[in-house]
Amino acid sequence: MSDDSNTPTSRARLRVRQVSLDTGRENVVVISRHSRALRADIFRGFSRVELQTGSKVLLATLLITDDDTLVGPDDVGLSEPAFQRFCEPLGASVTIGPSASPESLDAVRAKIQGQVLQSAEIEAIIGDVTHYRYSDMEIAAFLIGSASFMTSGELIALVKAMANAGTQLKWSNPIVVDKHCIGGIPGNRTSMIAVPIVAAHGLTIPKTSSRAITSPAGTADTMEVLARVDVNVDEMREIVAACRGCLVWGGHVNLSPADDILISVERPLSLDIREQMVASIMSKKVAAGATHLLIDLPVGPTAKVVSSAEAMRLRKLFEFVGDHFGITVEAIMTDGRQPIGRGIGPVFEVEDVMSVLANNATAPADLREKSLRLAAHLLEYDPQLRGGAGYARARELLESGAAMRQMQAIIDAQGPSNCRTDVGKLTFDVLAANDGTISEIDCLRLNRLARTAGAPIDKGAGIRIFGKIGDHVEKGQPLYRIHAYDRSELDLATSAAKANCGYTIGAEPPMIGEITP
C-alpha cells in the first residue's frame, strides 16, 4: 500500500551511519530512542520502516537503542547488509518513516484466501522479494499461502518471474546441457564426475551448484576443496569458453536471486512443497540458459522423495515446466536408500570423486556407476552420438583419463581456493552392536551427524563410511568414522550418534563403541 500518509513531505532528515551488525538477509536499521526525525515511541522494536532519499527506498526492520554512542539522535545506523544494499555514502541524508507493506502483499492475501494469481501479480511479488522488500513473515505468508494449491499457470509465471529477476546467461552453442539432483543423499557428488566426462566429449555444461544450507556439503562446498568456486558471471563465461564445463557456486552468479531468499525461509520452516521445489530448480536452469536438463530424483525411505508415485508427480511437473520454456527435461529415479560413495563432507567426497576419475581399483563402485549412467544420459543429448552409445562413450572418456584431464583443466581454470583441506584428526568410530546384515541407513541422520561434526565449514569434518546396505558385519566392527577439527564438535556428533547412529543391522539398531584416539 503506497499510502500517501507516508509522503515524506516534512520529515526531518537523518544521516546514514553504519552499525557493525551482520543481520544476514534481513535489512536492519537502528535509531536512537531520542531520534529527532520521528519519535521512537511511534515505532516499535522490530516494526518495519522505510528509509528514503530521492527515489531510492530501503525497507528494513527497526531496532531502537538508548545508547547514543551506537547511534546518535541525528543518525540512522544501517546494519552491514542494509548498508551495502542501500548504496548510499556515510553521512548521506535520508528520511525515515513507518513502512506500509509492499503493494504486492495484497496478492499474497488474495492467494491465502484461495484466489488464483495473475502473472503480473506473481511478477510483482517476486520483484519485491528480490529487492528485499518482504520481511521473513511476509515471505512465509507467500510460501504457505501458495502451499495448498498452485495452478500450472501460476507455476509457469513463478518460474518466469524468478528466472527474469537475476542474471540470464546466454550461450552461443545450440546445445547447453545441465544436470541437477534434488538432494538429500549424502556423498552424491556425481556432478564432479559427469561434468568433466561431458565436457571432455565436447558438450557445453556450465554447471552451477549450491552450497549446503542444512546439509553437510553442497557440490560447491566440495568442489571448493579443489578450486575456487565463487566466480562471477564473466569469469564463468571465460572458464566455460576454455573448458566447456565448470563447477562453480551459483550464489555469485546471481541466478534466480529470489530463489535464495525464498529458500532462506522455506528451510527453517522445513516446508516441502512440490511446486516450489520445481520452481526453485527450473528458475535457475532457465536463467542459466540450459537447453537440455537431466534431473536426478533419488527415491528412498529417508530421501527427499519417499515413493515412486511422488517421483512420478515431480517428473511430470519438471517436464511440464521444461516444455513451456523449451528445455528438454529428463527426470530419472535413482536409488536413494543410502549414501553414495564412502565419504560425507567435502574432503571425504573429494577423495571419492578423484578416486573414480583416477580409475583406482578401490574407487567406490556405486558413485562410479551412477556418474557414468548420468553422464550417458547427458551425452546422448549430442545429436552426433548414436542412440544407446552414451554409456560406452562415458566409460571410454573416464577410463582413458580424458575425464580426469578435463577435471584438471577445470580446476586450473577456476584457480586455487585457499581453504583448509586436511582430514579432521579427531575421530570417533561407530561400531556394529551385533552381528548381521546392514539393512537400512538413515540418510537424514548421517547428514545431520556430519554437519554436527563441522561439515561443510570444516572441510575435513564429516564421516568415512565402512559398511553399506547388504554388507555383513560382526559385532564391534566399525560402521563409520566421524572426523572433526574441533573437540566440542566431535563430542556433539558423538553423543548424537550414540543416541541414534542411523544404521539398522538385521532388525536390531546397533549400539555404539568407544572413542578412538
Add this chain to the structure above:
Amino acid sequence: MSDDSNTPTSRARLRVRQVSLDTGRENVVVISRHSRALRADIFRGFSRVELQTGSKVLLATLLITDDDTLVGPDDVGLSEPAFQRFCEPLGASVTIGPSASPESLDAVRAKIQGQVLQSAEIEAIIGDVTHYRYSDMEIAAFLIGSASFMTSGELIALVKAMANAGTQLKWSNPIVVDKHCIGGIPGNRTSMIAVPIVAAHGLTIPKTSSRAITSPAGTADTMEVLARVDVNVDEMREIVAACRGCLVWGGHVNLSPADDILISVERPLSLDIREQMVASIMSKKVAAGATHLLIDLPVGPTAKVVSSAEAMRLRKLFEFVGDHFGITVEAIMTDGRQPIGRGIGPVFEVEDVMSVLANNATAPADLREKSLRLAAHLLEYDPQLRGGAGYARARELLESGAAMRQMQAIIDAQGPSNCRTDVGKLTFDVLAANDGTISEIDCLRLNRLARTAGAPIDKGAGIRIFGKIGDHVEKGQPLYRIHAYDRSELDLATSAAKANCGYTIGAEPPMIGEITP
C-alpha cells in the same frame, strides 16, 4: 525438534551482557564474530539460536558484530526484551547453540498440509508461542496454515489453549458481564458509558480493553486520559471489589498473552481470518471469567464486517464457542456506516463520553443511544430485572447522574494518569467541496488520518467531526478539523486528507479547503 545434537555437552560458556537494543516482541542476541563459544561462521545473521543455562532455554534471533566494544568474544549480548525474559543476572554463564525449531512446529507443518490438529498439538503450539519460542515467520506459518480451514474442534482447542496460557480471573459473583466490540468504527467508545451504567445498577463488569495497534485509539488509550489503565491483576480485583466495574488495559493483566503475540503478526500482514478473530476475543473473555458477553458487530461498507451475512456467520461462531465454555453470548449487529460521536482520538472521545454521562443537551445523540442500547442488553442479564426493562433502567441510571457518579468512582479507584491531555492546537479544517448531503464517510480513512495526526500517542491529536451522514452541507463548510501537537504530523495528515478526505457529498467527493491558524 529437540535434537540431541543440540546437547550442550562441551560447549564453551559465554557471559550474559545487555545490549541497548529494543527489539519489541522478538528475542535478539548479539555475539562477536570472534566469539570463543562457537564460531560465528557457523551461524548466520538472523538465524535462530538458543541460550541455555541449567534447564532454562531462551530461543532468539542472532545478530553478529565485529565491534568488540559492543559484545566481546566471551560475551553474549541480550537485547532488552530478551534480557528481561531470560531473567538471568549480568555475567551469568550460558551456552549458545544453533536452535532447532520448537517441536510443535511439526503440527504447524501438518496443518499446512491439510491435516486436522489434536487439542494437545494446538496446546503445544500456543505454549511455545506464549513462551516466545516462535519466530515471526513461524507464527505466520501457523496463522496462514490455519487460514484455509479450521474445524470447530480446532477452534475450541485454540480458545482453550489461549485462555489457559495466561492469567485466569475468577469472580465470586455468579453473574459477570462483559462487552466487546470487534472494532473499526472511529469514536465508538460505548464501553466508557455502558460500564458505569451497568456497575451503577449493581452488576459486576470487569472490563479490560486493548490499546490501539493500527487505529487512532483503543478504549484503554482513551480511558487513560481520565485515569491510570495499566493496573495489575491484584489492583484490578480491588477496583472491581470497590466499584463493581473497571476500565483497564488488558495488557498488564496478561489475559491470553498468546493473543497479543499472534496479533502482532496478523496485523502487519493484514490477515483477517474469522476463526482467529473469534479465538482472539473469546480466549480473553474465557480468561477474564465472564459469564455473559455482549458483542457489538458494526456492519458497514468501511467497517470490519461489510455484510449482514458475514455478521451472521460471526455471530454463529461466537455463540458456538460461548456455549462450549458456558458463556451466554449475544452478538448484535449495529450501524457501522460512519464514526460514532464527534471525536476521533483519545481527548476528543473523552469529551464525547463525558458529555453523554453529564447529560449535556449537546452530547452526541448517536453515542448516547448506542451506549444505552448496549447497556440495556447487559442489564437484562440481571435475573432481577423484568424482561424488556433494560433500556428504561439504563436511561434512568444515566439521567439520574448515577452513571456519572459511578464513572467518577472508577476513575478515582484507578487513580490519576499523568499523560498530556490538552487538545492539539495545530489544526487543519477539511471543507466541503460542494453543496449537498453527506452520503458516505470512510471509517478506515478517518482512522488513518487521525493516526497520522499523532493519535493515540498524542492524546490530543485526532479529528473533531462537524458533519455526519444525512447532514446537508454547503460548499466551504467544514466537514471536520484535524488536530495535532506536532507540525510535521499535521502536515502529513493534511496532505493525506487532501488526497482523499474520506467524505462523499452527493455523488461528488469533496475537495479540500485551506489551513486554519
